[in-house]
Amino acid sequence: MRYLMGLGNYTAGDDAIGVRVIEYIAEHNLEDGFRAIDMGANSLNLVAYLDPDTTAILAIDATKMGEAPGEVAFFTPNEVQSHKELRGLSTHEGDLLTVLEIAKQAGYPIPPIVIMGIEPKSLQPSMDLTPELGKKIKHYSELAISHLKTMP
Amino acid sequence: MTVNAHIHVHHLTRVEGHGNIVVNVNNGKVEKCEWQVPEAPRFFEAMVRGRHYSEVARITSRICGICSVGHTLASVKASETALGITVTPQTIKLRELLKHAENFDSHVLHVYMLVAPDLLGAPSVFPLVKTHGDVVARALRLKRAAHEWGSLIGGRTTHPTTPVPGGFASVPTHAELKALKEKLLSLAPDLTATLETVLALAPNIPAFDRKTEYIALSNDQNYGLYDGVVQSTLPDGMKQRYPVADYRKVTNEYVVPQSTAKYAKNKLPSYAAGALARFNNNFERLTPEAKGVAAKLGMKPVCGNPYLNTAAQVVEIVESFYDSLRIIDELLTTGVKHEELVKPTKFATGAGATEVPRGILFHEYTYDQDGMCTAGNCIIPTNQNHANIQGDFDKLVPELIAKNATEKQMELALEMLVRAYDPCISCSTHYLDVTFVR
Numbered sequence: 001m002r003y004l005m006g007l008g009n010y011t012a013g014d015d016a017i018g019v020r021v022i023e024y025i026a027e028h029n030l031e032d033g034f035r036a037i038d039m040g041a042n043s044l045n046l047v048a049y050l051d052p053d054t055t056a057i058l059a060i061d062a063t064k065m066g067e068a069p070g071e072v073a074f075f076t077p078n079e080v081q082s083h084k085e086l087r088g089l090s091t092h093e094g095d096l097l098t099v100l101e102i103a104k105q106a107g108y109p110i111p112p113i114v115i116m117g118i119e120p121k122s123l124q125p126s127m128d129l130t131p132e133l134g135k136k137i138k139h140y141s142e143l144a145i146s147h148l149k150t151m152p
Numbered sequence: 153m154t155v156n157a158h159i160h161v162h163h164l165t166r167v168e169g170h171g172n173i174v175v176n177v178n179n180g181k182v183e184k185c186e187w188q189v190p191e192a193p194r195f196f197e198a199m200v201r202g203r204h205y206s207e208v209a210r211i212t213s214r215i216c217g218i219c220s221v222g223h224t225l226a227s228v229k230a231s232e233t234a235l236g237i238t239v240t241p242q243t244i245k246l247r248e249l250l251k252h253a254e255n256f257d258s259h260v261l262h263v264y265m266l267v268a269p270d271l272l273g274a275p276s277v278f279p280l281v282k283t284h285g286d287v288v289a290r291a292l293r294l295k296r297a298a299h300e301w302g303s304l305i306g307g308r309t310t311h312p313t314t315p316v317p318g319g320f321a322s323v324p325t326h327a328e329l330k331a332l333k334e335k336l337l338s339l340a341p342d343l344t345a346t347l348e349t350v351l352a353l354a355p356n357i358p359a360f361d362r363k364t365e366y367i368a369l370s371n372d373q374n375y376g377l378y379d380g381v382v383q384s385t386l387p388d389g390m391k392q393r394y395p396v397a398d399y400r401k402v403t404n405e406y407v408v409p410q411s412t413a414k415y416a417k418n419k420l421p422s423y424a425a426g427a428l429a430r431f432n433n434n435f436e437r438l439t440p441e442a443k444g445v446a447a448k449l450g451m452k453p454v455c456g457n458p459y460l461n462t463a464a465q466v467v468e469i470v471e472s473f474y475d476s477l478r479i480i481d482e483l484l485t486t487g488v489k490h491e492e493l494v495k496p497t498k499f500a501t502g503a504g505a506t507e508v509p510r511g512i513l514f515h516e517y518t519y520d521q522d523g524m525c526t527a528g529n530c531i532i533p534t535n536q537n538h539a540n541i542q543g544d545f546d547k548l549v550p551e552l553i554a555k556n557a558t559e560k561q562m563e564l565a566l567e568m569l570v571r572a573y574d575p576c577i578s579c580s581t582h583y584l585d586v587t588f589v590r
Contacts, residue, residue, distance in 0.1 A: 048303075102278070105285070106288050107285075
C-alpha cells in the first residue's frame with residue numbers, strides 16, 4: 001500500500017497545511033492507488049504504517065526551511081538536519097523525523113519516505129490557513145499525488 | 153531541612169502543552185509555590201456557533217490530537233441530548249469499544265513514553281531505545297494495535313469520522329471484528345510484560361499521600377468510561393451522584409491570577425479527575441482481570457497518592473483490553489448491521505459527558521429550530537485538575553523541605569507529580585524545522 005499522510009494541528013494556522021491537503025483529497029475523492037491519512041497531531045501513529053506491505057509514504061507537513069510562505073520542497077529524512085531540541089515524545093514535542101528515528105532504532109522496516117515540506121507563514125492559533133497557503137490547496141494536492149506516483 | 157531553593161521550570165517537558173513550575177524557598181520558608189498555566193484561550197465554544205449539529209463534533213474533536221475520540225463522543229452525546237435523540241444498543245457498544253481504544257492508546261503513550269523515563273532515570277525516551285529497546289518496541293507495538301483498533305471503529309483514531317449524532321456513519325463488518333479480536337488476543341503477552349515492567353519500576357514511584365475529592369462518571373453496569381452520571385468520592389469514601397445536566401454545580405469554574413486556564417472545585421478546595429479518580433469511584437466495577445492487576449500493584453480505593461495515577465492507568469489498560477473482548481464477543485453474537493441515524497425530536501440545550509484519558513469531559517450545546525448551534529461550553533479534565541495539582545504542590549514542597557531535599561530533587565519530584573496527572577494543556581504546533589544537508 002502507498003500512503004499520502006498529512007500532519008499538523010488543525011487549530012494552529014498554517015501548521016494544519018498537511019491535514020488540510022488530505023481533507024481536500026478526501027472531499028474530492030482523489031484517492032487512486034493510495035490511501036490518504038489524516039495523522040493530525042499524533043505523528044507517533046506513523047508506526048502503524050511501517051510494515052513490509054507499505055511501499056511508499058509521502059508525508060505533507062508544515063516545514064520551516066527559510067523559504068517564502070507557501071513554497072514547497074520535497075526531501076527525504078536523510079537530507080535534512082532537524083533543529084528541534086526534544087526531551088520527550090509527547091504529541092507536542094515529537095515530530096515526524098523523531099518518530100522515524102525511534103522506529104528505525106526499534107527495528108521497524110522503513111519504506112521509502114519523502115516529506116513534502118510547505119513553508120508556513122503563521123503558526124498562531126487559528127482555524128484558518130493564511131491566504132498564501134490556503135489559495136494553493138488544490139495545487140498542493142495535485143503536486144503531492146503526482147509526486148507519490150513517481151516514488152518507486 | 154532545605155534552606156533555599158529556587159525552581160523555575162519553564163514549559164515543563166513530557167506533558168501535552170505548556171505549564172510552568174515556580175518555587176522559591178528562602179531560609180526554609182516557602183515564599184512562592186505555583187503551578188502556572190500560560191496557554192492562550194482557543195475559543196472553540198465560539199467556533200461552533202452558527203454551525204449545524206452535524207458539523208459540531210468534527211470541529212470540537214480538533215480540541216485535542218490525543219483525546220479526539222473523547223471530544224467527538226462528548227460532543228455527539230451533548231448534541232443528542234439537546235436534539236432528543238436516543239441511540240441504539242449497538243451504537244452504545246461500538247462507542248464503548250472506540251472509547252476503550254483511545255484510553256488504551258493514550259495510557260500506553262503516557263506510561264511508556266512520558267513517565268517511564270523518570271522511573272528509569274533517563275531524561276527522555278530517546279536513550280531508552282538503546283538501553284531498553286525491547287520495552288520501547290513493546291510500547292510501539294501496543295500503540296500500533298490501538299491505532300488499528302480505533303481506526304476500525306472510528307474511521308480513524310485522530311479526529312474520528314464515523315461517530316455522528318444519532319449513531320454511526322459506518323460500522324465494522326463481522327470479519328473485521330473477528331480480526332480485531334484476534335489482534336487484541338495477540339497482545340496478551342505484551343500486557344503481562346507491561347505489568348512486569350511497571351512492578352519492577354514501582355519502587356521508584358514516590359510515596360506521597362494527599363487524599364482529595366475524586367470526580368468521575370459512574371454507572372451500575374460497568375467502569376463508566378463512556379457513560380454514566382457524575383460521581384464524587386470524598387477521602388472517607390463517601391459518594392454522591394449528580395446528573396450530567398448539573399455539571400456546572402460540580403465544576404464551579406473560577407479564575408486565578410497565576411493561570412490562563414480556569415480552575416474547578418466542588419465540595420473541597422480542589423478535586424481530581426483522571427484514571428485515579430475513576431479507580432477510586434468505580435473500583436468495584438472493574439473486570440476481574442483489572443482488579444487482579446490492581447491487587448498486584450497494591451492499589452485499593454481510596455488511593456491518595458497522585459503519583460499512582462500512572463499505576464491506575466495500567467489498571468485501565470487491562471480494563472480496556474478485557475472489556476473490549478467482552479464487547480466484541482457480544483457484537484459477534486448479535487451481529488453488527490447498518491442502522492439509520494436516529495433523527496432529532498427537538499432542538500434545545502443539552503449536556504454530554506464522557507471519560508477521556510485525563511478525566512471527565514463535559515460538552516454542552518444549544519441548538520435553534522434549524523439545528524444551528526447558538527451556544528457551546530466545553531470543560532476539559534486537565535483544567536479540572538489544575539487546582540488539585542496546586543494543592544499537591546502546597547503539601548509536597550514543605551514535606552520535601554523537611555526531608556532536606558536538594559533543589560534538583562525537589563524539581564524532579566514536582567515535575568514527576570505534574571506528569572503523573574498526564575496533563576493535556578492544549579495542542580501545540582508540530583511543524584518541522586530543518587536545514588538541508590544534501
